[in-house]
Amino acid sequence: MSGVSDNIRGALLMMGAMCAYTVNDAFMKALLDDVPFFQAVLIRGIGAVICLTLMCRVMGQLRFDLSLRDWVLIILRTLGEMGGTFFFLTALLHMPIANVSAILQVLPLSVSLAAAVFLGAPLGWRRMTAIGIGFAGVLLIIQPGGQDFSIFSLYALGAVACVTLRDVIVRRMSANVPAVFIALVAAVGVTLLGAVGSLFNDFAPMRxxxxxQLAGATAFLVVGYVLSVMTMRVGEIAFVAPFRYASLIVALSLGIVVFGEWPDAAMLAGASIVVATGLFTLYREAQLRIRVRPVPDRIR
Structure with a gap:
């Protein structure tokens, strides 16, 4: 990409990472109709662990000489990742992919709120108002009390809660904890989740x-990790971060083309509100220079 600025390069890498993660989601949604949940998580996790271990070795980030405090935080973050994986994939199996993706877009808002509550991060009235409006948008998406509401909408919110915990914990870690190593430990945790769950289910032969589909999910998850790491190294976070919402466009497209899931007006309105308030929150955080530790986006 000769001649392209770092910001544009970072934006393209961010969009690539988010698109790869979302295609992984689509593969998993299709796969879970035929393959037991925990079996799929286990096999995909093994591929992710291998990839991240190699990345750590190549980048010199395979470190075990961390403080006890950092290890406790890494383990807590891993538990958040494991919970987020379970709730997210369960919701994805039973809900339109665009709806689940739209609910997950509330993360910049929930992380800002949690950082203010638990870490004492500054939170002015502008961002507080944006957070309130954003959560109102989530209510439009899940439509509690409506005929299309299901318990699995709460699973999607459970994924938001777990991933919020995960991302807030990262802000408490020492700066010398390698980012890819954090993701590797989380991948090991998610793989163990699949292994333990598989003990209580028969291993099904795969057509x-x-x-x-499982190979595709693993490949796109790996691509997402690689692009996420590359994203951290170029561009300004204030410019690059908003391009994470490319995942919602991809989810909407895949939902229609692959799964025949047409979004209704309420879902589109709610998603628009969530994205708009999320963009405003990212903009305000960039202005206020709130510290956000970059880590590969997810294991889910």
Whole structure:
């Protein structure tokens, strides 16, 4: 990308990472109709662990000489990742992919709120108002009390809570904890979740189509990790971060083309509100220079 500015390069990498993660989600949604939940999580996790271990070795980030405090925080973050994976994939199996993706877009708002409550981070009236409006947008998406509401909407909110915990904990870690190593430990935790869950379910033989879907999910998850790490190294976070919302456009497109899931007006309105308030929150945080520790986005 000769001649392209670092900001544009970072934006393209961010969009690539988010698109790769969302295609992984689509593969997992299709796969979980035929393959037991924990079996799929286990096999995909093994691929992610191998990839992240290699990345750590190449980047010199495979470190175990961390303080007890950092290890406790890494383990807590991993528990958040494990909970987020369980709730997210369960919701994804039973809900339109665009709806689940739209609910997850509230994360910049929930992380800002949690950082203010638990870490004492500054939170002015502008961002507080944006957070309130953003959560109102989430209510439009899940439509509590409506005929399309299901318990799995609460699973999506459970994923938001777990991932919020995960991302807030990262802000408490020492700066010398390698980012990819954090993701590796989380991948190990999620893989163990799949292994333990598989003990209570029969291992199902996979048809060729299911095996290819699982391979696709693993490949796109790995691509997402690689692009996420590259994103951290170029561009200004204030410019690059808003491009994370590309995942919602991809989710809407895949939902329609692959799964025949047409979003209704309430979902589109709610998603628009969530994205708008999230963009405003990211803008305000950039202005106030609130510290956000970059870590590969997710294991889910």
């Amino acid at each position: 060729t189509g299911a095996a290819l």
